[in-house]
Amino acid sequence: MAAAGTSAADVLRERVETLRLRVLDRSGAVVPGATARVEQTGHGFGFGCSAFELRPEEPDAHTRLWLDLFNMATLPFYWRWFEPSPGAPDTERLRRLAEGLLGHGVRIKGHPLLWHTLAPTWLLERTDEEVEEAVSARITREVGDFRGLVEQWDAINETVILPVFEAEENAVTRLARARGRRDVIRLAFDTARAADPSARLVLNDFDLTPAFEDVIEECLEGGLEIDAIGLQTHMHKGYRGEEQIAEVIERFSRFGLPIQLTETTLLSGDLMPAHVVDLNDHVVDTWPSTPEGEERQAQEIVRHYRTVLAQPAVESLTYWGLGDAGAWLGAPAGLVRADGTPKPAYAALRELIAEEWWFHDRTVQADGDGVLEIRGFAGTYRVDLGDGPVEITIPRGGGDHQLRHPQQAPAS
Numbered sequence: 078m079a080a081a082g083t084s085a086a087d088v089l090r091e092r093v094e095t096l097r098l099r100v101l102d103r104s105g106a107v108v109p110g111a112t113a114r115v116e117q118t119g120h121g122f123g124f125g126c127s128a129f130e131l132r133p134e135e136p137d138a139h140t141r142l143w144l145d146l147f148n149m150a151t152l153p154f155y156w157r158w159f160e161p162s163p164g165a166p167d168t169e170r171l172r173r174l175a176e177g178l179l180g181h182g183v184r185i186k187g188h189p190l191l192w193h194t195l196a197p198t199w200l201l202e203r204t205d206e207e208v209e210e211a212v213s214a215r216i217t218r219e220v221g222d223f224r225g226l227v228e229q230w231d232a233i234n235e236t237v238i239l240p241v242f243e244a245e246e247n248a249v250t251r252l253a254r255a256r257g258r259r260d261v262i263r264l265a266f267d268t269a270r271a272a273d274p275s276a277r278l279v280l281n282d283f284d285l286t287p288a289f290e291d292v293i294e295e296c297l298e299g300g301l302e303i304d305a306i307g308l309q310t311h312m313h314k315g316y317r318g319e320e321q322i323a324e325v326i327e328r329f330s331r332f333g334l335p336i337q338l339t340e341t342t343l344l345s346g347d348l349m350p351a352h353v354v355d356l357n358d359h360v361v362d363t364w365p366s367t368p369e370g371e372e373r374q375a376q377e378i379v380r381h382y383r384t385v386l387a388q389p390a391v392e393s394l395t396y397w398g399l400g401d402a403g404a405w406l407g408a409p410a411g412l413v414r415a416d417g418t419p420k421p422a423y424a425a426l427r428e429l430i431a432e433e434w435w436f437h438d439r440t441v442q443a444d445g446d447g448v449l450e451i452r453g454f455a456g457t458y459r460v461d462l463g464d465g466p467v468e469i470t471i472p473r474g475g476g477d478h479q480l481r482h483p484q485q486a487p488a489s
Contacts, residue, residue, distance in 0.1 A: 123393025
């Protein structure tokens with residue numbers, strides 16, 4: 078378990094894979110000493126960010142900053158906003174956004190299919206049976222409409238608090254009290270799975286205590302198929318530190334499921350007071366970014382990302398908002414200031430992703446057995462043996478692959 082002082086070497090030790098690429102001629106014989114130009118074209122790890130405000134069809138400066146850093150987008154499907162009145166979903170706008178991002182090679186996640194918070198108020202007028210039917214219809218429609226665009230969904234959000242949520246009356250909590258929490262979770266997962274069997278479904282929560290472990294255990298014991306566990310890490314009260322982050326990830330790793338850090342924030346201004354329990358209760362007129370806070374944020378970004386990537390179970394980390402403009406709670410949590418200029422944290426994260434964790438263009442030579450050994454992060458690569466590039470993938474864990482040399486004729 079990487080803890081305090083997670084280093085660059087810790088990440089490389091965990092994330093750098095080896096692909097043994099055997100070069101063959103057209104007859105199938107090995108080509109000793111073949112040379113190839115190799116360059117990385119994409120990361121397998123999900124470097125994500127919420128993407129609610131982007132304009133990928135005609136990218137503005139803000140969108141270009143986003144695209145230059147991230148490869149995975151979380152799009153908003155909050156039911157109350159997505160369908161403010163029955164039968165009037167915001168499908169076309171979200172479809173255009175998803176298609177635009179896919180055109181830039183970005184992977185798409187939908188958030189969330191079901192959540193007690195921001196459930197439509199019009200559901201309150203319905204019976205529990207009618208609410209269950211509406212939930213099933215909503216999930217079937219969204220997953221079906223975005224099949225081929227959205228590859229994964231937060232199937233249901235924040236289930237630990239679901240049956241006891243009291244901040245506002247809502248029909249989803251009422252349904253959970255009537256049917257039981259696990260049955261509502263099952264409703265979300267089974268309905269989404271039926272609508273798109275290829276979609277990956279995530280169980281996501283802010284509660285990182287053993288209470289969430291209990292929910293996961295209960296679901297798995299009941300035969301529910303969970304594709305990944307989502308852990309929220311909003312840190313408005315300050316960075317939690319390498320040891321705590323590593324401990325949480327290691328604890329949830331016991332289920333043997335991929336882990337996603339789904340909602341990460343680090344502030345570049347004054348921190349929220351420690352006594353605040355519900356983050357939504359902290360209301361201030363202005364919450365500015367400060368020079369001192371920006372330097373702290375940049376250092377913490379590096380510490381946090383290195384700690385997370387040094388944990389083998391984690392498959393993605395999503396930062397919750399590129400810019401301060403429109404940030405949750407009005408906090409200075411973005412990597413870009415409200416005026417559109419990047420903070421030091423933006424440059425620090427870009428240095429990690431595009432430099433420290435990137436296989437730069439180089440020439441590799443095969444050994445006497447015709448094997449090119451490529452060591453790099455899991456992801457996509459372009460290999461050119463002299464007659465045009467070929468796209469290959471280095472999987473997590475590395476592996477072996479064969480490649481025909483386009484210019485090598487069989488021996489006479």
